Amino acid sequence: MAAFTEADAALLLRLIDLPTAGPLETGEPARLWEALELYAAAAGGFTVAHHGPATRADLDRPGVPAAVREAARDPAFLAAQPSLVLRMGPVDAPTVMFNVHLDTVAGHEPGRVDGAVIHGRGAVDAKGPAVALLAGIRDAVSREPAIGAETTVLVQAVSGEEGGAMGTFGTRPLVERGFHGALNVFCEPTGLRYLPRATASATARIRVAGAGAVDDRPGDGHNATVLLGFLAQHLALELAGEHACVAGLHTGTRHNRVYGDGDLLVNLAYADDGERLTGALDRAVATGLARFRETFAAVPELARTAADAARVTTVDWLKRGLPALTGGDGAGALDELMAAAGIPAWPAADPAFTCDAIWLAGVPGAATAVLGPGDLAANHAHADGEFVALADLAAFAGQVSRLLRAFHARSAAR
Numbered sequence: 289m290a291a292f293t294e295a296d297a298a299l300l301l302r303l304i305d306l307p308t309a310g311p312l313e314t315g316e317p318a319r320l321w322e323a324l325e326l327y328a329a330a331a332g333g334f335t336v337a338h339h340g341p342a343t344r345a346d347l348d349r350p351g352v353p354a355a356v357r358e359a360a361r362d363p364a365f366l367a368a369q370p371s372l373v374l375r376m377g378p379v380d381a382p383t384v385m386f387n388v389h390l391d392t393v394a395g396h397e398p399g400r401v402d403g404a405v406i407h408g409r410g411a412v413d414a415k416g417p418a419v420a421l422l423a424g425i426r427d428a429v430s431r432e433p434a435i436g437a438e439t440t441v442l443v444q445a446v447s448g449e450e451g452g453a454m455g456t457f458g459t460r461p462l463v464e465r466g467f468h469g470a471l472n473v474f475c476e477p478t479g480l481r482y483l484p485r486a487t488a489s490a491t492a493r494i495r496v497a498g499a500g501a502v503d504d505r506p507g508d509g510h511n512a513t514v515l516l517g518f519l520a521q522h523l524a525l526e527l528a529g530e531h532a533c534v535a536g537l538h539t540g541t542r543h544n545r546v547y548g549d550g551d552l553l554v555n556l557a558y559a560d561d562g563e564r565l566t567g568a569l570d571r572a573v574a575t576g577l578a579r580f581r582e583t584f585a586a587v588p589e590l591a592r593t594a595a596d597a598a599r600v601t602t603v604d605w606l607k608r609g610l611p612a613l614t615g616g617d618g619a620g621a622l623d624e625l626m627a628a629a630g631i632p633a634w635p636a637a638d639p640a641f642t643c644d645a646i647w648l649a650g651v652p653g654a655a656t657a658v659l660g661p662g663d664l665a666a667n668h669a670h671a672d673g674e675f676v677a678l679a680d681l682a683a684f685a686g687q688v689s690r691l692l693r694a695f696h697a698r699s700a701a702r
Contacts, residue, residue: 377440424688618655
């Protein structure tokens, strides 16, 4: 097992103490420049291949979430969210790329050590894995000096993984600029098992834009509350088993008003064909509107809403067209490498989750896996009380070291 030293723990605590939740989460700038500079300074033996934010042109692309496009209208948004690429080794050598994200969700918790456990926002997702990664690379180079000379190591330390940004201004531009390898590892909590898949998601906003009314004459307006509530139940039934999350519904807060405007959000996670699922939602909304009209056409208070339901209701896709990593690309080579490094596989029957690994989908010659210490739920990622065990960080560092040495041995043999 590679050592996770006191200096590594101190680095992790310093990173945790830098608030790096992005403005999509907080509305305030993150201290990502400081975090990345601290991380780069601790990464011995690397040169800086890239350090800076994405460009506005990077967001003029399909799949960029509407919230990101809107936020990027302010130039300060991207300027405060840089990403970093570190390189150890020649540009043209066989390459392993590791991706870590140093942004976090909102809700900053200072770092602290409690025995063999480190607590704080980002401890497990993913500042802890980021520091353990450096420990593992350090161990691999000490055991096999040709790593970093005959085999190249890239480290992407990115912004824009959290907050619904989906890597569109962090990982995606870096991959498109060629910062990837024959093996690509995304450092996320997987219980130290490699996961060759990553889901993507689409978000629909179902909007009613009608006329409101006073409570004494409810039939004079369009009742967005009843209409969207009906559609919420209809979609929950129609999309059952499709990993659809019927989420936020908002019209208003007053008791004596018929609200003519409102929104319903639906998030769709998918492991393969996103267009099939988004098409299913579009069709389900259409059938729901037809059912609503049939059900309420004769109800005086809702007759106008029923008659106009299709006209006042629209579906806007806030996020759509993102790729999913299916695990087909380079699967055989990936399995061989992981077996050689003694890294167990994620159970095939267990569902995957969403992370920036989606941006390696379809990249030629790229085997990709998600791997890291801890568990998203058990370690309270995205929640109060986030923590990571030092033993898990050391175990992950050991996996990184073994994987790099296995990759080098295979490349040298070829």
